[in-house]
Amino acid sequence: MIDTVENAEATPGQEQPYRELGLKDDEYARIKEILKRRPTDAELAMYSVMWSEHCSYKSSKVHLKYFGDTTTDEMRSKMLAGIGENAGVVDVGDGWAVTFKVESHNHPSYVEPYQGAATGVGGIVRDILAMGARPLAVMDPLRFGRPDAEDTKRVLPGIVAGVGGYGNCLGLPNIGGEVVFDESYQGNPLVNALCVGAMRVEDLHLAHASGTGNKVILYGARTGLDGIGGVSVLASETFDDTAGKRKKLPSVQVGDPFTEKVLIECSLELFEKGIVAGIQDLGGAGLSCATSELASAGDGGMHVRLDRVPLRATGMTPAEILSSESQERMCAVVEPANVEAFLEVCAKWDVIATEIGEVTEGDRLVITYHDEVVVDVPPRTVAHEGPVYHRPIQRPADQDELQANTPDSLPRPAKDELLALIKTMAASPNLASKKWVTQQYDRYVRGGTVLAQPSDSGMIRIDEETGRGVALSTDCNGRYTKLDPYEGARLALAEAYRNVAATGATPVAVTNCLNFGSPEDPAVMWQFEQAVKGLADGCAELGIPVTGGNVSFYNQTGSTAILPTPVVGVLGVIDDVRRRIPTGIGAEAGETLLLLGETHEEFGGSEWAHHVHGHLGGLPPKADLKREKLLGEILVAGSRDGMISAAHDLSEGGLAQALVETCLIGEVGARVFPEGDLFTALFSESAGRVLVAVPRTEEQRFVDMCTARRLPWRKVGVVDPESNALEVQGLGELPLDELREAWEGTLPALFG
Amino acid sequence: MRVGVITFPGTLDDVDAQRAVRYADGEAVPLWHGDHDLKGVDAVIVPGGFSYGDYLRCGAIARFAPVMQEVIEAANKGMPVLGICNGFQVLAEAHLLPGALTRNHKLHFVCRDQWLKVENTSTAWTTRYDEGAEILVPLKSGEGGYQADEDTLKELEDNGRVVFRYVGDNPNGSRNNIAGITNARGNVVGLMPHPEHAIDALTGPTDDGLGMFLSLLDTVVKA
Numbered sequence: 001m002i003d004t005v006e007n008a009e010a011t012p013g014q015e016q017p018y019r020e021l022g023l024k025d026d027e028y029a030r031i032k033e034i035l036k037r038r039p040t041d042a043e044l045a046m047y048s049v050m051w052s053e054h055c056s057y058k059s060s061k062v063h064l065k066y067f068g069d070t071t072t073d074e075m076r077s078k079m080l081a082g083i084g085e086n087a088g089v090v091d092v093g094d095g096w097a098v099t100f101k102v103e104s105h106n107h108p109s110y111v112e113p114y115q116g117a118a119t120g121v122g123g124i125v126r127d128i129l130a131m132g133a134r135p136l137a138v139m140d141p142l143r144f145g146r147p148d149a150e151d152t153k154r155v156l157p158g159i160v161a162g163v164g165g166y167g168n169c170l171g172l173p174n175i176g177g178e179v180v181f182d183e184s185y186q187g188n189p190l191v192n193a194l195c196v197g198a199m200r201v202e203d204l205h206l207a208h209a210s211g212t213g214n215k216v217i218l219y220g221a222r223t224g225l226d227g228i229g230g231v232s233v234l235a236s237e238t239f240d241d242t243a244g245k246r247k248k249l250p251s252v253q254v255g256d257p258f259t260e261k262v263l264i265e266c267s268l269e270l271f272e273k274g275i276v277a278g279i280q281d282l283g284g285a286g287l288s289c290a291t292s293e294l295a296s297a298g299d300g301g302m303h304v305r306l307d308r309v310p311l312r313a314t315g316m317t318p319a320e321i322l323s324s325e326s327q328e329r330m331c332a333v334v335e336p337a338n339v340e341a342f343l344e345v346c347a348k349w350d351v352i353a354t355e356i357g358e359v360t361e362g363d364r365l366v367i368t369y370h371d372e373v374v375v376d377v378p379p380r381t382v383a384h385e386g387p388v389y390h391r392p393i394q395r396p397a398d399q400d401e402l403q404a405n406t407p408d409s410l411p412r413p414a415k416d417e418l419l420a421l422i423k424t425m426a427a428s429p430n431l432a433s434k435k436w437v438t439q440q441y442d443r444y445v446r447g448g449t450v451l452a453q454p455s456d457s458g459m460i461r462i463d464e465e466t467g468r469g470v471a472l473s474t475d476c477n478g479r480y481t482k483l484d485p486y487e488g489a490r491l492a493l494a495e496a497y498r499n500v501a502a503t504g505a506t507p508v509a510v511t512n513c514l515n516f517g518s519p520e521d522p523a524v525m526w527q528f529e530q531a532v533k534g535l536a537d538g539c540a541e542l543g544i545p546v547t548g549g550n551v552s553f554y555n556q557t558g559s560t561a562i563l564p565t566p567v568v569g570v571l572g573v574i575d576d577v578r579r580r581i582p583t584g585i586g587a588e589a590g591e592t593l594l595l596l597g598e599t600h601e602e603f604g605g606s607e608w609a610h611h612v613h614g615h616l617g618g619l620p621p622k623a624d625l626k627r628e629k630l631l632g633e634i635l636v637a638g639s640r641d642g643m644i645s646a647a648h649d650l651s652e653g654g655l656a657q658a659l660v661e662t663c664l665i666g667e668v669g670a671r672v673f674p675e676g677d678l679f680t681a682l683f684s685e686s687a688g689r690v691l692v693a694v695p696r697t698e699e700q701r702f703v704d705m706c707t708a709r710r711l712p713w714r715k716v717g718v719v720d721p722e723s724n725a726l727e728v729q730g731l732g733e734l735p736l737d738e739l740r741e742a743w744e745g746t747l748p749a750l751f752g
Numbered sequence: 753m754r755v756g757v758i759t760f761p762g763t764l765d766d767v768d769a770q771r772a773v774r775y776a777d778g779e780a781v782p783l784w785h786g787d788h789d790l791k792g793v794d795a796v797i798v799p800g801g802f803s804y805g806d807y808l809r810c811g812a813i814a815r816f817a818p819v820m821q822e823v824i825e826a827a828n829k830g831m832p833v834l835g836i837c838n839g840f841q842v843l844a845e846a847h848l849l850p851g852a853l854t855r856n857h858k859l860h861f862v863c864r865d866q867w868l869k870v871e872n873t874s875t876a877w878t879t880r881y882d883e884g885a886e887i888l889v890p891l892k893s894g895e896g897g898y899q900a901d902e903d904t905l906k907e908l909e910d911n912g913r914v915v916f917r918y919v920g921d922n923p924n925g926s927r928n929n930i931a932g933i934t935n936a937r938g939n940v941v942g943l944m945p946h947p948e949h950a951i952d953a954l955t956g957p958t959d960d961g962l963g964m965f966l967s968l969l970d971t972v973v974k975a
Contacts, residue, residue, distance in 0.1 A: 164861050168892075169802045171764030258762045258805025350761065440861045442892045444949040444956065447768040461955065464771075578954060 088547020113158025133197030145186030175458025227325030405617030478563030501632035504639030505572030517561020584666030597689030672717030764801035798839030811841035840942030851900035857925025
């Protein structure tokens with residue numbers, strides 16, 4: 001029997017499995033208080049999933065507020081939509097608006113790597129589409145456990161194939177991302193997916209369900225039993241006698257990129273025809289989320305007829321239909337006069353479209369199933385007024401000990417070991433070439449890709465006439481963040497900012513994906529609070545706003561939390577992509593190598609300490625954001641005036657790694673002459689540094705600019721097109737063939 | 753020069769093929785999979801992607817699309833037709849070109865800049881190249897391994913119908929390192945790599961691919 005509102009009123013004492021659905025006693029009590037009766041099964045399903053940590057941000061909300069508090073009007077001036085919308089939107093000039101966001105799909109990807117990663121890509125792409133934009137490119141910051149662990153051989157190839165399988169078939173270029181290994185991710189890999197899209201400013205669509213009488217149309221794939229997750233508890237109760245006969249489907253959703261590609265083109269045609277009044281994608285929490293969010297964002301109520309939803313399984317209960325996370329679905333609000341035209345476009349693309357309800361007067365979300373009312377709620381209580389927790393916060397007891405355990409006492413290599421160390425580090429899994437991964441991703445489709453991995457940032461052309469484009473980079477060093485969450489988050493921001501500037505683009509906006517352990521652990525909440533503060537304060541210093549983001553808690557291997565991993569994505573604008581700065585040297589004859597910024601002895605959390613000594617302790621490098629800003633301005637000015645022929649940011653592995661990469665990517669040799677303590681010069685990870693190649697004819701003009709603007713610089717070498725080696729004065733030379741074998745050989749040796 | 757570019761549901765590189773036609777001073781005419789006529793075009797490109805999701809077998813459904821019946825008829829009468837990647841798979845399924853494309857031998861999707869040797873410069877699509885020229889264009893496919901029986905391979909090799917051959921290590925297990933072939937008449941060409949992604953060094957590895965679209969211009973002007 002279907003549990004109707006009438007039935008709920010008649011049976012106030014009926015026991016409900018709210019605990020199995022993840023609701024706490026007081027949360028359940030609050031639902032009863034809101035409804036003034038017990039919830040129906042369908043309502044319980046909606047509240048439980050919408051009030052989950054993932055959908056309600058109940059542990060993070062009080063902290064995320066800080067992003068808004070620290071964003072000034074000036075920082076907001078280019079922002080067309082911000083936190084709270086499906087994705088942030090930024091005005092990038094020439095009448096273009098760009099929207100971008102990164103989201104996590106960590107837990108499903110551990111259970112089922114291929115589908116978990118694939119649907120992670122699919123979900124973020126629909127978020128971007130729901131803003132009215134054409135999705136243009138994707139990026140994937142990934143974290144894995146030990147590279148040589150048996151389970152990593154299951155997880156990594158599956159996730160990479162899933163990201164590629166979905167994105168390639170969807171027709172979006174993959175232009176960057178990260179692959180990082182650390183033992184803490186062994187039982188909890190991180191799959192973050194970023195998508196960027198563009199639209200004309202006037203075409204921005206926000207999720208609204210205004211206008212009484214407007215129709216609610218569900219279009220895209222049919223709704224099935226996949227991705228129902230916890231709500232199956234309700235099914236087994238309701239269908240006690242038939243439970244054994246029902247096909248149990250995995251709680252990880254299954255993606256169909258072909259359907260999504262068609263959905264994109266169909267939606268864009270609908271937008272172009274101007275027949276969409278409001279739009280919302282169906283992602284986590286499926287129809288529960290879409291209907292309650294659309295209704296709360298509008299000015300009226302909504303009536304939805306669940307029996308009209310096209311299904312691909314028989315015997316689904318209302319609760320299941322509402323909770324299903326079947327992929328590739330969208331929900332639109334359409335004026336009655338436009339419904340026919342809407343359905344025509346969908347028919348052209350063979351997309352199933354069904355009118356499932358309408359916007360009503362009043363302020364209730366009423367959902368019926370064969371004319372029986374199964375949901376009758378104030379939509380805001382579902383979508384926006386969920387519980388808010390002030391979780392206890394406690395700086396970990398061992399934080400002082402961790403910071404006191406500096407890398408100073410680690411044995412340093414002798415001078416005659418340094419050359420070999422360059423090669424060893426280049427071959428270490430975190431620094432090694434990620435070509436094995438990225439060559440499984442299409443980076444060319446749609447013809448707008450100007451830069452892609454292994455460049456510092458991905459860059460996409462938006463306007464073929466003017467050449468306007470955007471650059472994107474995501475970064476985070478979890479070891480730095482572990483040592484000092486505040487500084488670690490600022491460092492992640494600094495690096496992403498620097499990466500964008502290193503391609504000649506001006507950084508304008510920030511998104512984030514905050515991956516942390518359990519919020520019920522006060523130490524984790526301390527990391528979280530510190531990281532949010534660090535990131536927000538950093539953004540204020542740089543003058544660029546956070547436009548959106550995502551929080552993923554409960555990431556842990558056994559009972560041990562992952563390294564705190566606030567992945568930061570920075571978006572930059574370039575008025576003409578033809579002046580982009582490449583990462584590889586050798587594009588012009590006769591280049592000088594300059595190191596911009598200052599090098600200090602900073603090895604806390606470094607790749608050297610990690611790879612050579614398995615050490616994590618001390619303090620991370622210092623981030624000087626004023627310096628980063630100046631560095632960014634110099635790089636953009638240099639690019640504008642054609643003074644820079646290549647640039648590569650210094651990060652993990654220091655100058656040595658930057659040199660190896662710039663030579664190998666450019667396929668030319670170089671002679672370098674580092675000064676001071678050679679180990680520090682080559683391997684320190686001081687922030688705020690970029691290696692640039694300048695044509696000899698521009699050298700004087702460029703260094704004069706740096707000097708005038710007080711940016712420290714030092715000549716560290718010359719590009720040698722005739723040489724096939726990286727020569728380090730005083731140490732000897734490393735043939736490029738040998739370096740390439742070291743750099744590119746690691747991942748294939750591990751993963752086949 | 754008016755060049756039709758087909759879009760099936762799931763086609764991805766149609767915008768790229770259209771752009772390449774424009775770069776060669778041609779007019780790109782979009783053709784929809786359900787169309788029953790070719791709108792008077794001089795040539796047709798079947799672009800890359802995953803037509804109908806390629807869930808059955810690459811190109812196996814697309815060959816039955818209404819527009820393909822028109823393409824088959826026109827190709828048999830001599831119209832220049834180019835199949836790129838999924839388009840090559842479609843042309844093979846439609847029997848406009850012999851052989852079949854199979855899963856890459858290492859089972860991974862491969863996206864990389866690939867050197868090709870141009871071995872036939874007399875097809876409708878390759879006259880602008882020097883024989884033996886080496887060009888660098890993107891290859892991006894999961895099922896690019898060219899397979900054919902011995903007789904077919906001999907027929908192709910003996911008659912100069914291998915148009916492009918992979919240089920260096922074989923990226924996908926193709927027989928005889930074959931990257932692209934033509935029909936006996938030389939008007940239909942299919943290849944796995946993507947010349948339309950190499951028309952501008954800004955967005956591709958080179959502009960080596962543009963030669964194919966300029967060759968077509970010559971062919972159409974002469975005809």
